[in-house]
Amino acid sequence: MGGDGFRVLQVLRAPVGGLFRHVADLTRALAAEGHSVGIVVDSLANDAQTERLLSALGSDAVLGIHRFAMPRLFGRGDLSTPFAVSALARKLDIDILHGHGAKGGFYARLAALGGSKAKVFYTPHGGVLHFPASKASGRIFHRIERQLMRKTSTIIFESAYAQKTYSALIGTPTCHSTVIHNGLRPEEFVPVPPGPDAADFVFVGELRDLKGIFPLVEALAQVTRPDGRPASLVMAGDGPDRMALEARIAQLGLTDRVMLVGSQPAREVFAMGRNAVVPSLAESLPYVVMEAAAAQLPVISTRVGGIAEIFGPTADSLIPPGDAAALAAAMTGVLADPAGASAEMQARLGHVAAEFSVTRMAGAIEALYRAAA
Known part of the structure; x- marks a missing residue:
């Protein structure tokens, strides 16, 4: 970490909805406090609306906006993107990797396994909770979640409800966890x-x-x-x-x-x-x-x-x-x-x-x- 400013990489899949609203607000707030922020998003979801939203964040994301393949379910990108994110984190000398949503959290924590020195944070935003245990994809995601807790500094839940639901579905976090509510601008x-x-x-x-x-x-x-x-x-x-x-x-x-x-x-x-x-x-x-x-x-x-x-x-x-x-x-x-x-x-x-x-x-x-x- 250079000086008092962190170098932060926010990792998410699709820049839409409340999840992106949260990431955008956090990025702007961190930039205002002198931290350097970059964003990793899915290269497969790049319509006019997402490009407009990302462009509006450009001046605050001084470490750049980077795109890698992030399939919504399982796909080829799941094999290559964690290594690409890890390499990017090392190249940018990232202090903090923060994954948002099921796939963002998946890539951020697997990237840490690739040798990045960054501390890893994860905010589910519902994410993995939308994958029911009754389906094979859900059971796989839940198993991965349990394994990746050991590479997570903190799981940040946006509500006590999300924290309770996660614990019931996945298991009580073995890493540090806390509730920090989303916020509104003045x-x-x-x-x-x-x-x-x-x-x-x-x-x-x-x-x-x-x-x-x-x-x-x-x-x-x-x-x-x-x-x-x-x-x-x-x-x-x-x-x-x-x-x-x-x-x-x-x-x-x-x-x-x-x-x-x-x-x-x-x-x-x-x-x-x-x-x-x-x-x-x-x-x-x-x-x-x-x-x-x-x-x-x-x-x-x-x-x-x-x-x-x-x-x-x-x-x-x-x-x-x-x-x-x-x-x-x-x-x-x-x-x-x-x-x-x-x-x-x-x-x-x-x-x-x-x-x-x-x-x-x-x-x-x-x-x-x-x-x-």
């Missing part, structure tokens, strides 16, 4: 007031069954405002179940009450609704819940994954997943008592501001790097 705590034509509720997410989109519209059909008018909903996003969702909306007679606006930035969509709804059937630690809370919208959500950790002192208001009647009751309650919903929002905002900031997240990870090095 500008994301600026309030987003509702626009003049805002709907009663807003949903932001992928249009697929797992996000609870069908219980959501079934609940909306049961919700009326205190003045007796039917409640309205804006849904932002796209996905494989959009056509099925449109058919269900029509079947329920909600065509005039539900507006589908496609994929748009979350904060722009938040202005289209007065209350956010996140009715997911399964999650890890969804950014959209943090983002909506930080934007100062009342949030209705389900008790899945690490959402209770985001809700903190307001977790008692979480509802069971897949329960349209409970969701309708919660939505009706928010419309009937906006003052109570606002008070709950303020309590949640204080918790999120204290526990889910990029500054706190990056500082905690940097401290782990320093302790290991």
Whole structure:
């Protein structure tokens, strides 16, 4: 390590979703503190969107953005890429190798076996937890996970839920492990007031069954405002179940009450609704819940994954997943008592501001790097 700055190589597969959001925020924060950061990504996933996202990180990733073959499941790249990452780490004189996701963690730790002096960190981000033990690929990944713990300085879980799930599925980590929540940037705590034509509720997410989109519209059909008018909903996003969702909306007679606006930035969509709804059937630690809370919208959500950790002192208001009647009751309650919903929002905002900031997240990870090095 030269001076007080680390030389860090962040390893991940596809630069998309919450995992990449985390890596990008961490990279920028580390660069601002004087550390030198490089990024390793999959050469097989290089469409226009990924190139744009990576280009935006170029000035902060001073050690470069490097591409190697990283097949989503098992493939030829799994035999060669760990050696390539190890050689790159030696060439760049890397102090810290940090793998993200199942494949990123796999390559980072195997690279350490190749002779790199770097200390190795691993953040699963759900990753290996998505490979069930009922399938051969899952059993192989889990076996590899257990073997690679001995080459891991620390496993960093983004939620206590992820840590508990990992221990149940893989086994209790034999290396050091800790929970460091993902964080939001300061500008994301600026309030987003509702626009003049805002709907009663807003949903932001992928249009697929797992996000609870069908219980959501079934609940909306049961919700009326205190003045007796039917409640309205804006849904932002796209996905494989959009056509099925449109058919269900029509079947329920909600065509005039539900507006589908496609994929748009979350904060722009938040202005289209007065209350956010996140009715997911399964999650890890969804950014959209943090983002909506930080934007100062009342949030209705389900008790899945690490959402209770985001809700903190307001977790008692979480509802069971897949329960349209409970969701309708919660939505009706928010419309009937906006003052109570606002008070709950303020309590949640204080918790999120204290526990889910990029500054706190990056500082905690940097401290782990320093302790290991």
